[in-house]
Amino acid sequence: MTLSKLVLRSMRKNLKHYYLYFFALIFSVTLCFSFTTLYTNPSVIETLEKSGTASTGFEVASYILYFIVTFFVLYANHLFMKRRSKEIGLYQLIGMTKGLVVRLIALENIILFILAVGVGMVLGFLSSRIFAMILLRLVELEAVVDLTFSIEALTQSTIVFTILLVVILIQMIWMIRRVSLLSLFNASKKADERIKPFGVFQMIMGIIGIALIYYGYYKSTQLFNIADPDAATNLFMNMLLILASTIFGTFLFFRFSVSFIMNLLRSRKKGHLNVVDVLAISPIMHRMKSNAKSLTLITTLTALAIGIMGLSYISYYSSENNARQSSPYDYMIIDNKGVEFLELLNKEGIRYEKEDYLMSEVDLNIEELISNGLKDSPLFFTDEMKTSVISLSDFQKKVPNVEINDGEALLTSYVNVLSEIMPLQKEKNIVAKTEDLEVTLFVTDIREDFLLYSAVNTGGPVLVVTDDLFDQISASGKERTQIGINLKDNNDLEKAEAIYEDLADARGFELEIVEGHPFTHTPSSYEELRKENIATFGMTIFVTAFLGLAFLLTTGSILYFKQMAEAEDEKESYTTLRKIGFSTSNIMKGIYAKQLFSFGVPLFIGLLHSYFAVKSGWFLFGTEFETPLMIIMSLYILMYGVFAVLTIQYYKRVVNNSL
Amino acid sequence: MAVLIGRKVRKIYGKKSNAHEVLKGIDLEVNEGEFVGIMGPSGSGKTTLLNVLCSIDFATEGIVEIDGKNLRSMKEKELANFRREKLGFIFQDYNLLDTLTVKENILLPLSISKLPKVVAENRLKELVGLLGIADILHKYPNEISGGQKQRTSAARALIANPTLVFADEPTGALDSKSATALLTNLENINQQKSVTIMMVTHDSVAASFCSRVLFLKDGQIYTELYRGDKTRNQFFQQILNTQSVLGGDGYDS
Numbered sequence: 072m073t074l075s076k077l078v079l080r081s082m083r084k085n086l087k088h089y090y091l092y093f094f095a096l097i098f099s100v101t102l103c104f105s106f107t108t109l110y111t112n113p114s115v116i117e118t119l120e121k122s123g124t125a126s127t128g129f130e131v132a133s134y135i136l137y138f139i140v141t142f143f144v145l146y147a148n149h150l151f152m153k154r155r156s157k158e159i160g161l162y163q164l165i166g167m168t169k170g171l172v173v174r175l176i177a178l179e180n181i182i183l184f185i186l187a188v189g190v191g192m193v194l195g196f197l198s199s200r201i202f203a204m205i206l207l208r209l210v211e212l213e214a215v216v217d218l219t220f221s222i223e224a225l226t227q228s229t230i231v232f233t234i235l236l237v238v239i240l241i242q243m244i245w246m247i248r249r250v251s252l253l254s255l256f257n258a259s260k261k262a263d264e265r266i267k268p269f270g271v272f273q274m275i276m277g278i279i280g281i282a283l284i285y286y287g288y289y290k291s292t293q294l295f296n297i298a299d300p301d302a303a304t305n306l307f308m309n310m311l312l313i314l315a316s317t318i319f320g321t322f323l324f325f326r327f328s329v330s331f332i333m334n335l336l337r338s339r340k341k342g343h344l345n346v347v348d349v350l351a352i353s354p355i356m357h358r359m360k361s362n363a364k365s366l367t368l369i370t371t372l373t374a375l376a377i378g379i380m381g382l383s384y385i386s387y388y389s390s391e392n393n394a395r396q397s398s399p400y401d402y403m404i405i406d407n408k409g410v411e412f413l414e415l416l417n418k419e420g421i422r423y424e425k426e427d428y429l430m431s432e433v434d435l436n437i438e439e440l441i442s443n444g445l446k447d448s449p450l451f452f453t454d455e456m457k458t459s460v461i462s463l464s465d466f467q468k469k470v471p472n473v474e475i476n477d478g479e480a481l482l483t484s485y486v487n488v489l490s491e492i493m494p495l496q497k498e499k500n501i502v503a504k505t506e507d508l509e510v511t512l513f514v515t516d517i518r519e520d521f522l523l524y525s526a527v528n529t530g531g532p533v534l535v536v537t538d539d540l541f542d543q544i545s546a547s548g549k550e551r552t553q554i555g556i557n558l559k560d561n562n563d564l565e566k567a568e569a570i571y572e573d574l575a576d577a578r579g580f581e582l583e584i585v586e587g588h589p590f591t592h593t594p595s596s597y598e599e600l601r602k603e604n605i606a607t608f609g610m611t612i613f614v615t616a617f618l619g620l621a622f623l624l625t626t627g628s629i630l631y632f633k634q635m636a637e638a639e640d641e642k643e644s645y646t647t648l649r650k651i652g653f654s655t656s657n658i659m660k661g662i663y664a665k666q667l668f669s670f671g672v673p674l675f676i677g678l679l680h681s682y683f684a685v686k687s688g689w690f691l692f693g694t695e696f697e698t699p700l701m702i703i704m705s706l707y708i709l710m711y712g713v714f715a716v717l718t719i720q721y722y723k724r725v726v727n728n729s730l
Numbered sequence: 731m732a733v734l735i736g737r738k739v740r741k742i743y744g745k746k747s748n749a750h751e752v753l754k755g756i757d758l759e760v761n762e763g764e765f766v767g768i769m770g771p772s773g774s775g776k777t778t779l780l781n782v783l784c785s786i787d788f789a790t791e792g793i794v795e796i797d798g799k800n801l802r803s804m805k806e807k808e809l810a811n812f813r814r815e816k817l818g819f820i821f822q823d824y825n826l827l828d829t830l831t832v833k834e835n836i837l838l839p840l841s842i843s844k845l846p847k848v849v850a851e852n853r854l855k856e857l858v859g860l861l862g863i864a865d866i867l868h869k870y871p872n873e874i875s876g877g878q879k880q881r882t883s884a885a886r887a888l889i890a891n892p893t894l895v896f897a898d899e900p901t902g903a904l905d906s907k908s909a910t911a912l913l914t915n916l917e918n919i920n921q922q923k924s925v926t927i928m929m930v931t932h933d934s935v936a937a938s939f940c941s942r943v944l945f946l947k948d949g950q951i952y953t954e955l956y957r958g959d960k961t962r963n964q965f966f967q968q969i970l971n972t973q974s975v976l977g978g979d980g981y982d983s
Contacts, residue, residue, distance in 0.1 A: 342833035342867075343850060345841050353829040647825040650786055651839050651886070652814025654807045730786065 074171075078178045081158075085179075092147050093187055095628045099140040100191025100232065102621055105199035106133050107224040115203050118214040119610070132614040136621055137231050141238070143625040148180075148239050150632050152246050154639075159247060173244050180239060188232050195228075196220060202617075209387075210609035211602065277331040280323025287317035288679075291687040295492050313687075317680055321370050324676070326363035330356045346653070350661025354641065355668055365633060366673050369626045373677025376622035377707055378684045381700045382692050383608065383615040385685070388702075389693030390604035396486070396694070398597040399469070399521040400426075400555030402571055405594060407552060409578035415570045422559040426468045429552055430523065431460045431545040433503040435534060437482075440495040440514060455504065459528035462541035469522045480512035481535040484528075486519045491690040495532075503534065505547045510540065523553060526592050529584055564598060571596050623707065626673075627714035634669060634718045638725045645729035655726050662722045670715040678704055733894055733926050734760040734783060739792035741778055741949075752778045754949040755792070760894070763924040765917065767937040769969070770946030771976070776930045777898060779946065783928070784817060784896040785809050797893050814839055818887030818895035818925075822902040824879040826871045826886075832878075833867040836885045843890070850889070857885045860922075861915050877908025881915065888919065897929040901936045913939040934973065938966035947976060 086093065109115055110129035155176075162172045203216040290313045294306070333356040337348055344353075401423075404410055416423055434455035463475055466483070475481060480503075485495065497517050503510050523533055536544070558567055571578075579591040595603075648658055682700070689696050741753040752775045760766050770776050781787035783794055785801045794801045797816060804812060819825075826835045833854070840850050858864040861881040866874050871882070880900060887895050897916070901909035917939050920927050929940065937943045939962065945952040955972060957965045 342831070342837050342854075343840070343847050344830070344834050344837065349827070349830065349834075349838065349841060353827075353834075357829045643825070644827050644829075647821075647827065648838075649810070650813070650821075650825070651819050652810050652812070652817070653842065654810035656807070657810070657842055 074175060074178070078175060078182070081175075082179050082182065085155075092151060092628075092632070093183065095147065095624060096144065096184070096187040097191045097194065098624060099143060099621065100188050100228070101195040101198060102617065102624075103133070103136055103140055103231070104192045104195025104224060104228050105202050106136055106195075106617060107227050108196060108199040108221050109202055109206070111221040111223040111227075112199070112203065112216065112219060114214065114217050114219070115206070118207065118212055118216075119210070128610060128614050132618060135618055139618070139621045139625055141235055143621075143628065144235060144239065145242060146625075146629060147632060148242060149246070150629075150636070152176075152243060154636055169247060173247055176243055176247070177240055180243060181236065184232075184236050184239070188228075192225070192228065206609070206613045209613050210606045212606075273327045273331050276323055276326070277328035280320050280326070280328050283316045283320025284324060284676075285320075287313045287320060288683045290316070291683045294687045318367065318371055321676060321680075322363060322367040325359060325366045325370075329672075330359045346657055346661045347664040349648075350644075350658060351664035351668060354637070355665060358637065362633065365629060369630060370673040370677045370680065372622050372626045373674060373707075373711075374680035374684065376619045376626075377678060377681035377704060379615045380612075380619040380707075381681060381685045381703045382689065383611040384699045384703050385689050385693040385695060387605070387608040387612040387693075388699035389695050390608055391601055392694040393604055394597050394600035396484075396521050397525040397600050398595065399523070401558050401597045402556040402567070403524045403594055403596075404554040404556070404578065405524060405527060405551065405580040407554070408580045409574045410554070411577065412571060412574055413554075413556070415574075416556075416567065419563075419566055419570065421563040421567055424557045424559060426555045427552065428461060428465045428468075428522065428555065429541070429545065429550060430527065431541065431550050432457055433460050433505055433534065433544060434458075436502040436504070437495065439499040440482075440497070440501060440517075441493065455502075456531060457529075458503075458531060458534050459523055460503075460534045460536055460541060460544055461522065462538045463535055464538050466520075466522065466535045470518075470520050473516075473518075475515055475535070475537060477537055477539070478511075478513055479515050479537070481516050481518055482514060482532045483518040483520045483535060484523070484525075485517055485532040486694065489532075490517075503536075503544075505544055507547050508543060512536065522555070524594055526582060526594065527551070527553070568596060568598055619707070623710055627711060630670060630673075631714050631718050631721075634666070635721055638722050642725055642729050645726050649726075649730040655723075658726050659723065662719065662726070666715055666719055666722070670711070670718070674708065674711055678708075731762050732759040733762050733764075733797060734758075734928070735793070735795040736783060737793040737795075739779070739782060739789045739794060741775070741782055741787070742790045752949050753782065753789070756949075756951055758944065758951065760926060760928060762926055763920070765920045765927045765939070765941045766929070767940035767943040768928070768930045768946060769932060769934075769937050769943055769973070770952075772932070774946040775949045776932075776946055780896055780898055780928070780930045784819070785813055814843070815890060816893045818890065818892035820880070820883050820887050820895065820897040820900045822899035824871070824876075824883045824903075826879055826882060828871050831868050831870055832863065832874065832882050835871070835882055836867075836889055838886060839890045853889055853891070854885075857888055860919060861885050862911075875908070876904050877911060880904060880908070880912050884912065884916065884919075888923075888925065893926065895925055895927045897927060897931075899931055900929065901931065901933055906935075909933070909936065934966060934969045937969050938962050943969060945972060945976060952976060 106129075110133065159172055159176070162175065163169065167175075200216060207214055207216070290309060294309055294313070333352045337344070337352055337356070340348060402412065404412060413423075413425065435458040436455045463473070466481070467473060473481070480501065482495065482501075495517050497514050499514055500511050501514055503512060517532075558564060575593055579593045581589050582592045583589040645658055649655070681704075685700055686696070689700075693699070736756055736758045739753055739756045740751065743750045743752060756779060768776050768779060778787070782789045783796075785794075785796075785804075788802070796812075799812070801809065801812075813819075827838070830838070836854060836857070837850060855864075858867065861884060863878055863881050863885065866878055866882075871879055874882070880903075884900070887897075900916075901912060904912065913936055916927060916929075919925055920941075929936070931937055938957075941957050943955045943957075945954065953972060953976075955965070955968055960968070
């Protein structure tokens with residue numbers, strides 16, 4: 072038999088064995104290639120640039136993508152080489168030199184790899200159009216994307232995958248050269264070393280693991296707590312500490328806690344086990360030593376993927392809300408700058424509602440509202456801050472049914488970052504000052520309603536006082552006006568936007584944030600702000616989703632490969648069990664329990680990790696937390712579940728064929 | 731009373747032109763309390779016969795009945811239940827689960843039956859006493875010797891009080907001392923608990939522990955020997971003689 076015949080034959084036999092590896096390879100090439108095609112596509116770039124969206128994120132993401140793929144391919148290759156060690160040993164036993172074996176396996180790898188890359192590139196090219204359409208939809212741009220074959224993408228991908236192939240070959244040669252004939256035969260046995268009786272050490276390490284995770288979670292909730300003087304100054308250090316303690320805790324959890332808990336469960340049965348104990352608990356327990364590392368990896372990757380996607384989806388999801396907070400009305404005119412807008416709308420026959428506001432400004436001291444712990448923080452300044460004031464009757468235009476009496480006041484527009492980092496207490500006193508007035512007011516409520524154009528009060532809270540008091544304040548301080556306009560019919564949006572934009576020069580109003588340095592600020596419409604948000608965050612969610620998909624593919628495949636290997640190793644047990652009278656459905660019951668663990672536990676802990684990670688800083692990214700995070704998590708679980716189903720199918724085949 | 735009946739059992743592997751007939755119409759009966767050995771040169775169909783008789787494999791033609799039940803009439807699930815409740819198995823390579831302790835391995839067949847724990851414990855005590863493995867119950871298979879493994883396997887085969895125990899070359903991987911110990915154990919269990927045992931072996935010493943030995947050649951029963959009142963040594967000599975008549979070629983021991 073010639074070498075090429077041998078290669079072909081062993082490939083045909085192995086393809087069945089690692090068709091998922093092949094599939095995963097194709098899929099990752101598809102992802103990489105379509106991603107590269109996308110960001111080298113001139114029409115996409117042009118459209119994005121026209122909308123002001125930066126495409127640099129693309130390039131960074133593509134490097135990360137290549138990195139993930141490289142990591143994944145190397146990991147998978149390592150796993151498969153290990154599984155084939157017996158075959159390699161056999162070749163050497165029948166007198167092939169190591170060089171010949173290397174050539175044989177290398178040839179096989181090269182053929183497989185080139186095939187996968189070829190198919191992946193074709194699929195990537197075809198799918199890049201779909202991805203482009205998804206991207207443009209996400210950023211709400213309308214453009215026709217031409218399907219152009221990008222030479223740049225081709226060369227770039229070819230270079231990257233050639234390098235990857237070389238790395239794989241080196242890894243393979245190294246693995247073959249390193250091991251002796253004898254150890255080749257033992258390689259698959261070495262992995263599952265049998266456990267010793269469990270001792271105090273395991274127990275202590277197991278508890279330390281859980282404690283470390285708990286500590287990481289606790290620390291993460293304190294990350295932006297400015298009451299802790301340490302937190303602000305050592306933000307970066309704290310983040311690293313959280314990361315290290317959760318990851319190391321996760322490892323200890325898998326390495327020690329799991330076996331410890333399972334052994335406890337098992338020994339309580341005193342030898343009278345049920346199917347789940349036999350097929351799930353005891354094998355898992357015995358394999359924890361070799362599986363701890365990969366499970367930690369999977370958990371971390373899952374947490375990372377969901378964390379990144381969660382945060383960027385929170386941003387995207389909050390786009391509208393964010394824009395509404397900046398511009399509570401569709402259009403806003405400050406100090407009557409650009410008031411012609413109303414006439415022009417009338418002229419065009421566009422129907423609208425408008426509300427007029429009077430605003431003034433006080434220096435506000437809110438020291439009492441801040442909880443005691445926060446006062447000592449170096450971040451907190453007890454100075455007075457300039458705050459916009461409106462009258463109760465103006466406030467009621469937007470929020471009816473709110474009352475305050477003499478000597479009372481409300482604070483509103485206080486949400487997000489500020490309220491998360493520096494929560495204010497109500498039913499305390501504040502002091503409001505103007506040049507010739509100083510009043511102490513009792514704050515009845517802290518509200519989240521938005522009415523003023525955010526730039527006017529530089530994003531801070533707005534004070535609402537009684538009409539009488541407002542008159543006094545505005546008499547002694549400066550007074551500004553604001554007109555809020557809402558369109559009645561959304562179909563007029565486009566026309567109105569055009570008119571609004573034409574008036575850009577007229578609309579600028581004066582702002583003075585730093586005393587003595589006034590400047591002109593041109594307000595944006597709600598739609599402009601929303602589009603801006605959508606464009607930025609749509610891009611981000613697109614890129615992160617791409618990366619998330621790669622992460623998912625990596626973790627899912629690694630789990631599948633691992634389980635595939637375990638199924639093969641345990642085939643003998645299934646044979647024994649079936650011979651002594653276990654039916655396939657009895658055995659499958661145990662397998663389901665095992666897969667629930669193998670897939671469920673890393674997923675669950677990963678979700679928990681990402682929940683705490685996102686919770687610690689979500690308010691920096693958007694205004695909604697639960698809904699977007701839940702959506703991302705559900706989608707991830709759903710796709711992750713596909714791998715679990717595939718694994719169970721594989722087990723079913725193994726069990727069915729075991730007798 | 732016959733526990734196991736085989737009528738015109740034939741087994742053919744492959745199809746049409748490359749069909750290979752391994753069992754060529756075997757008739758046999760095993761009565762309750764018997765210790766039957768099956769001997770024969772390699773390739774004579776010993777293991778195939780055992781697999782067909784114990785429901786792990788199906789006969790191409792013919793009928794196999796255990797305890798009056800035709801194996802062909804049962805579905806996969808029924809067969810599994812039947813094997814668990816009525817049959818016991820001892821294999822050449824022990825087939826113990828490495829992840830379970832000796833005790834857990836022995837109790838394995840009971841893990842899906844609803845036998846009360848007290849009953850199971852009592853049976854376990856009796857069996858490990860008989861087999862002499864009471865002090866290794868909490869060890870893992872990789873910590874005990876081959877002989878101990880095979881006795882564990884025997885205990886597992888007997889824990890469910892089977893009607894019939896099948897043993898496929900149980901001494902094949904054991905040294906002669908462990909083999910003799912195991913066979914003595916099996917003989918005792920056969921006599922004291924009147925368990926019916928059917929054992930495939932190519933070892934004449936092992937066969938001499940049986941009450942009856944069937945000789946297989948080319949897929950047919952060549953002859954059978956009854957031990958009767960003979961001593962083990964006399965029976966052993968008789969087996970050796972039969973083997974030499976049968977033609978030593980192909981004997982692998």
